[in-house]
Amino acid sequence: MGAIADIYADLDADLDETAFREAVEAKVEEMGGLADEETAAMLIAHELADGEIEGVADVEAGMEEAKFAAKVTGIGELRTFERDDDDEDGRVVNVEVADETGRIRVAFWDERAEGAVEELDVGDVLKIAGRPQEGYNGIEVSADRAEPADVEIDVDPDGADSIEALSLGESDVTLTGIVLDTDSIRTFERDDGSEGRVANLTLGDETGRVRVTLWDDQTERVNELAPGTTVELVDGYVRERDGDLEVHLSARSTLEAVDADVEYVPETTPIEELEIETTVDIGGVVRSTDPKRTFERDDGSEGQVRNVRLQDDTGDIRVALWGEKADREIAPGDEIQFANVAIQDGWREDLEASAGWRASVFAIDGESTATADGDDDSAGLGAFADDGAGGETVSDAGDATDERDDGESEGPTEFTGTVVQAGDPVVLDNGSETMRVETDTSVHLGQELTARGPVTEDRLDAEELF
Numbered sequence: 243m244g245a246i247a248d249i250y251a252d253l254d255a256d257l258d259e260t261a262f263r264e265a266v267e268a269k270v271e272e273m274g275g276l277a278d279e280e281t282a283a284m285l286i287a288h289e290l291a292d293g294e295i296e297g298v299a300d301v302e303a304g305m306e307e308a309k310f311a312a313k314v315t316g317i318g319e320l321r322t323f324e325r326d327d328d329d330e331d332g333r334v335v336n337v338e339v340a341d342e343t344g345r346i347r348v349a350f351w352d353e354r355a356e357g358a359v360e361e362l363d364v365g366d367v368l369k370i371a372g373r374p375q376e377g378y379n380g381i382e383v384s385a386d387r388a389e390p391a392d393v394e395i396d397v398d399p400d401g402a403d404s405i406e407a408l409s410l411g412e413s414d415v416t417l418t419g420i421v422l423d424t425d426s427i428r429t430f431e432r433d434d435g436s437e438g439r440v441a442n443l444t445l446g447d448e449t450g451r452v453r454v455t456l457w458d459d460q461t462e463r464v465n466e467l468a469p470g471t472t473v474e475l476v477d478g479y480v481r482e483r484d485g486d487l488e489v490h491l492s493a494r495s496t497l498e499a500v501d502a503d504v505e506y507v508p509e510t511t512p513i514e515e516l517e518i519e520t521t522v523d524i525g526g527v528v529r530s531t532d533p534k535r536t537f538e539r540d541d542g543s544e545g546q547v548r549n550v551r552l553q554d555d556t557g558d559i560r561v562a563l564w565g566e567k568a569d570r571e572i573a574p575g576d577e578i579q580f581a582n583v584a585i586q587d588g589w590r591e592d593l594e595a596s597a598g599w600r601a602s603v604f605a606i607d608g609e610s611t612a613t614a615d616g617d618d619d620s621a622g623l624g625a626f627a628d629d630g631a632g633g634e635t636v637s638d639a640g641d642a643t644d645e646r647d648d649g650e651s652e653g654p655t656e657f658t659g660t661v662v663q664a665g666d667p668v669v670l671d672n673g674s675e676t677m678r679v680e681t682d683t684s685v686h687l688g689q690e691l692t693a694r695g696p697v698t699e700d701r702l703d704a705e706e707l708f
Contacts, residue, residue: 245280249287297343299409301374303381309371311391312339312346315399316414320359335359336382336413339368340397344409347382348372354385364399367391381411406449408480408487415478415489417452419445420506421471423581423602424464426566443467444581444602445475445489446506451581451602454478455490456497463497469604474500484600508579508606514556516585516593524561524595525579525606526554534568535676537663547671552578552595560588561595562660567603577606586660587690588672657702658692661685667701668693683707 250262262283269282277285301308316338322331335355337348348370350358362368369391372383403415423444430438441461443454454475456463467473476496478489491497510525534548548568550561561580563570572578580595581602588594597603657677659670664685667678670693679693681704695705 246283249280249283252287298339298341298346299343301346301381301383303374303376305374307371307386308374308383309369310341311367311369311393311395312341312348313395313397313399314338314362314364314366314368315340315345315397316364317358317362320355337362338412338414339370340399341395342397345412346409347377347411347413348388349382349384350388351384354388358388367393367395369393377411404449405445405447405452408452408489410480410482410487413477413479415475415480417445417447417475417478417489418500418502418504419447419452419473419475420504421467421469421473422446422451422506422604423469424467427461427464444604445473446508447504448506451506451508453486453488453602454497455481455488457491457493459493460491460495460497467497467499471499472502472504473497474502508581510554510579512556513552513554513559516559516595518585518587518593520585521582522585523579523581524552524554524559524583526552526558526577528572528574528576528578529553529558530574531572535671537669537671537676538665540664552580559593559595561597563597563603565599567597567601570603572603579604579606654694654705655697655702656692656694658690661689661691664689677702679704679707681707 246263246266247259250259266279266283269285270277270279273282298310298312301310314337318336318338320333320335322333325332333352333355335350335358337350337358339346339348367390368388370383370385371387372385374381374383403412403417405417405419408415421443425442427439427441430440432438439458439461441456441464443456443464445452445454474497475489475491478491478495481488481490508523508525511522513524513526516522516524529551531551532549534546536544536546539545546565546568548563550563550572551558552561561583563572579602580597581604582600583595583597585593586596657670657672657679659672659677661668661670663669667680668685670677670679670691677693678701680701681693683704685691685707691707693702693704693707695703697703
């Protein structure tokens with residue numbers, strides 16, 4: 243076949259042989275006779291192969307060039323901007339593309355931007371070569387070349403997204419799901435001194451669950467959409483936080499209640515299979531609830547925590563609800579899912595689950611676990627009233643120490659709990675009661691500790707802290 247034909251036959255690229263031979267001739271001319279046709283053909287083949295990736299999901303910031311095929315799923319508006327060193331305005335248009343592995347934004351500049359607006363349609367398949375870089379909404383590609391490709395891409399550009407299919411950097415996201423949980427609106431100060439607002443809610447569909455972040459005027463939606471409401475989210479974008487994907491709403495996004503049939507089936511880890519230092523979803527029936535307790539943080543602010551005991555078919559576990567989650571209306575007998583809870587060491591070497599700011603709390607039947615008007619000090623066991631299992635407290639144990647008449651224990655007392663106050667004194671909480679501990683050891687909030695020493699007037703003078 244000849245050397246050039248052999249090299250072309252081994253080349254896996256969307257380029258016909260005529261175009262390949264023309265590129266070889268141009269390379270020979272470019273190199274001024276320093277390379278013959280065979281050498282030039284090998285150089286062209288290397289250039290074509292360099293940067294080839296399997297799919298959109300393989301695009302990474304820092305690549306010199308990435309080459310991939312993808313289907314156009316959205317075309318943005320052509321925007322103009324002023325360049326600092328040029329009298330002529332710049333032009334840019336963002337095009338959303340996708341393949342079976344994910345979605346990504348491709349930026350077309352100047353003449354390419356005008357060509358993209360005039361010639362591209364949603365559904366077109368392109369072979370794209372460009373420079374990946376970190377953009378505001380994740381990785382995006384600045385296109386150097388783009389041409390039609392005769393490749394089958396199994397992506398529906400008009401279809402709504404599912405939570406399971408979300409990918410980092412994706413924009414123009416449309417989701418239909420059930421509101422599982424909402425958080426309160428929080429305020430913050432921007433760099434320019436103005437006040438911003440942010441709030442979160444959790445959406446679920448048949449494929450999974452995702453946290454949604456709302457900004458400024460959009461935050462009011464968390465007060466208007468109760469858990470259990472089916473909503474359609476339009477024109478969101480996907481960001482990453484602490485390793486998890488989130489959908490963010492911009493000023494042009496919408497989030498409205500709709501009449502649609504969406505089912506969310508929680509996937510939970512059985513309690514008997516929980517392992518320490520993992521973050522999991524658990525679910526079951528609430529056996530008992532404790533009153534809410536407040537404590538003072540190191541900075542002088544007041545925190546709050548409330549413990550409930552959850553049981554599934556395999557066992558039970560204490561769940562600590564921190565912050566505003568301590569105000570949730572949760573009662574014995576409720577079927578609840580706790581999502582993104584941290585599994586930690588608890589009282590008497592039992593595991594416990596900690597539901598902090600990243601956790602979500604929602605009723606498995608779709609009803610709200612709204613903020614309560616007051617503390618829930620229920621102590622009943624609901625459907626499990628006769629089961630007999632429950633958290634054991636220091637007073638339940640009965641054999642810890644005997645007390646003298648002067649209030650000091652005759653022998654050392656051992657108390658294990660979570661640090662809910664790290665100041666003077668340290669306060670430990672075991673889920674059933676708290677203990678003030680005198681110690682010179684530096685501790686931090688949330689730390690699991692065991693203190694051992696004599697107790698006088700409800701204070702434990704720690705001889706050992708471990």
